[in-house]
Amino acid sequence: MAERDKAPVGDETRALIAADRISGTAVHTPAGEKLGTVETIVIGKVSGVVEYAVLALGGAGMGKSRCALPWDALTYNTDQNAYVADLDPEVLKNDPIYDEEVDEFDPKHS
Numbered sequence: 001m002a003e004r005d006k007a008p009v010g011d012e013t014r015a016l017i018a019a020d021r022i023s024g025t026a027v028h029t030p031a032g033e034k035l036g037t038v039e040t041i042v043i044g045k046v047s048g049v050v051e052y053a054v055l056a057l058g059g060a061g062m063g064k065s066r067c068a069l070p071w072d073a074l075t076y077n078t079d080q081n082a083y084v085a086d087l088d089p090e091v092l093k094n095d096p097i098y099d100e101e102v103d104e105f106d107p108k109h110s
Contacts, residue, residue: 019043026082027055027074034082035089039066053083057092067092 012021019041027035036057041050050071057065074083 022053026080027053027069028077028080028082028084029089030084030086032080033089035085035087035092036067038083041071042068055092 012018022038022041025038027038029035036055039054039056041053043050052068052070053074054066054068057067069085069087073085073087076082077084
């Protein structure tokens, strides 16, 4: 039986994780610089595919800036215990884009 086919113990296996456990997971650059944390993931209703992750950017007292990144722009790095996105942190700091009233993310960051 393939690893991904094994029944999860609790809500996580080596290859699978429950959607609610992703919220709060750090997102880093490949060099380990923290970009933010996953606030939520957005899943296609019909396809069942994770489309994008909404990242909460910055730290305490910096307001609530958020951006949406295509899910396939993130990879999980077990050494960093975080998702990794090959993005320039300055781009996200200067131009966070996410509007929860809109049905799509801004493709500038994709």
